[in-house]
Amino acid sequence: MTSTPPHQSVLDKPFVLDLFAGPGGLDVAGHRLGIPSLGIEWDKQACLTRYAAGLETLHADVSAVRRDSFESLPPEINVLAGGPPCQTYSVAGRGAGRQALEDVKGYIKRLMAGESDAEIDKKLMRLSDPRTALVLEPLRYAIQATRSPNRGHRPYDVIVLEQVPAVEALWERYAEVLQDTGLPDGTKYNVVVDVLKTETYGVPQTRSRAVLIARREGLGDAPSLPDPTHRAYEAKEWNRRNGGIAAAPVTQQTLYDVDAPEPRRRPTEDARLEHWTSMGDALAEPVGIKHRGRKAPFLVRSNYGSSGIPGRRGVRTDRQPATTVTGRISRFVVFEHLGHDVVCEGPRFSMNEAGMLQSFPPDYPWSGTAQAQQVGNAVPPLFGAHLLSAALGLPAPAAEAMREPWVPAAEEQRAKLRSHGCGAADGCTARCPRPV
Missing domain, CATH: 3.40.50.150 (Vaccinia Virus protein VP39)
Structure with a gap:
């Protein structure tokens, strides 16, 4: 190794x-x-x-x-x-x-x-x-x-x-x-x-x-x-600057909206710190034998805090870090833009991708x-x-x-x-x- x-x-x-x-x-x-x-x-x-x-x-x-x-x-x-x-x-x-x-x-x-x-x-x-x-x-x-x-x-x-x-x-x-x-x-x-x-x-x-x-x-x-x-990820700051994408319905427009500008670094943040690593950063490029890369843009819907009501489920884009990875990671739904204004449920995270979100090889x-x-x-x-x-x-x-x-x-x-x-x-x- x-x-x-x-x-x-x-x-x-x-x-x-x-x-x-x-x-x-x-x-x-x-x-x-x-x-x-x-x-x-x-x-x-x-x-x-x-x-x-x-x-x-x-x-x-x-x-x-x-x-x-x-x-x-x-x-x-x-x-x-x-x-x-x-x-x-x-x-x-x-x-x-x-x-x-x-x-x-x-x-x-x-x-x-x-x-x-x-x-x-x-x-x-x-x-x-x-x-x-x-x-x-x-x-x-x-x-x-x-x-x-x-x-x-x-x-x-x-x-x-x-x-x-x-x-x-x-x-x-x-x-x-x-x-x-x-x-x-x-x-x-x-x-x-x-x-x-x-x-x-x-x-x-x-x-x-x-x-x-x-x-x-x-x-x-x-x-x-x-x-x-x-840098630390601040959910409220992200949502404020990106129009509340995390609470929006999963549509073609929300996928396009992920191209909104990145939040600017606040004056109190250390300029030497790198930007936090997003899901897209972690999963985009092919690595090794099993991971062929995941095409952006995509949205991930978790079931945290939902009480079983889909409309309340948290949504993050590929430009955000994942929510806390737990044993429910296999239930997270991934939505992809397939072109021609089509948004479709894509393949869920493989175990290798889930592991990569945990920083495993x-x-x-x-x-x-x-x-x-x-x-x-x-x-x-x-x-x-x-x-x-x-x-x-x-x-x-x-x-x-x-x-x-x-x-x-x-x-x-x-x-x-x-x-x-x-x-x-x-x-x-x-x-x-x-x-x-």
């Missing part, structure tokens, strides 16, 4: 453990930066994509690995990263996690006080949605590292976490205990927390994420957030079932590369690197990866987690 040459970082040999690794967003970012990684992923379908992509993987439950097989993890791992499942915290979810945030903060206090894992697990079982407790796993891994004989009780040097914006308050609590209280062994970190917009890092999609970057005290300077490379080998859900759950690799670079003190990554061809793993390599990840070269074994 193509990678940029490795640069000197605050660590001599970074090695990432990616919790809740999904189909490989952070791992792809690491590989583009020349950084090895090991991902732990519960979902079988996402693991199939990871094996096809040639990514080192454990098909396992993150909590079970911590409890039962932590000592089997490579001791040279020095970067802990991950994006715990967000369904219970997401605005689109039922909100059980938001309601339980204060309770989870209490569990953090118990962990830092050294309360036993067994007692913590017993209390966590009282939560209405067990997934809510998974946001504690990165902290529990950080503590476990200091208790691991296989690691020589050595703490992780760097921690990088991302989640939906509703979890910012929890990351702030993480920051407080990592900086002020320290892990039970006394290890402390310098930490930054904020909510960042992915389109300001070149991702052709509006997606806000709460991020935490922690660097162990004494390891270089305190970390900083990645500097934005692109064009030929990324999406595999298994529920591919749209895999795409939607993933960390945008370009955004992940910016986070890892900032955490490790590396230069900002080049967006072009994400569009380079991705060579899928050969059958022999897939079998080897699956033997390591599942226990057998041709399928799952009893050690693999079972769907519920």
Whole structure:
């Protein structure tokens, strides 16, 4: 696989453990930066994509690995990263996690006080949605590292976490205990927390994420957030300057209207920042084997905020970034201008196109079932590369690197990866987690 040459970082040999690794967003970012990684992923379908992509993987439950097989993890791992499942915290979810945030903060206090894992697990079982407790796993891994004989009780040097914006308050609590209280062994970190917009890092999609970057005290300077490379997309400003296209009916005229002038840069915007990347920018040119390019102009209608009423569905043009890519990306309807004043529903986004809107390489080998859900759950690799670079003190990554061809793993390599990840070269074994 193509990678940029490795640069000197605050660590001599970074090695990432990616919790809740999904189909490989952070791992792809690491590989583009020349950084090895090991991902732990519960979902079988996402693991199939990871094996096809040639990514080192454990098909396992993150909590079970911590409890039962932590000592089997490579001791040279020095970067802990991950994006715990967000369904219970997401605005689109039922909100059980938001309601339980204060309770989870209490569990953090118990962990830092050294309360036993067994007692913590017993209390966590009282939560209405067990997934809510998974946001504690990165902290529990950080503590476990200091208790691991296989690691020589050595703490992780760097921690990088991302989640939906509703979890910012929890990351702030993480920051407080990592900086002020320290892990039970006394290890402390310098930490930054904020909510960042992915389109300001070149991702052709509006997606806000709460991020935490922690660097162990004494390891270089305190970390900083990645500097934005692109301007933020402002929906109200766009609609004001373009006559409310996003709310207009899908007609031939709305397709022509996308040729309206671009919004001018506001005086407060940094002139060095590039324009945000549009769907048209991301999908127009043929790249790799599978993507032949998508002809502009086109409109995309999502079902966000529609309550089932088509007239309320959000519409964006090819000159705007995509709305947040979720597991519903396969439902987005694309309208094209076919000439002679004909507007017609065109082909919906392929999984490779959906992945490109997440900044995955064009030929990324999406595999298994529920591919749209895999795409939607993933960390945008370009955004992940910016986070890892900032955490490790590396230069900002080049967006072009994400569009380079991705060579899928050969059958022999897939079998080897699956033997390591599942226990057998041709399928799952009893050690693999079972769907519920």
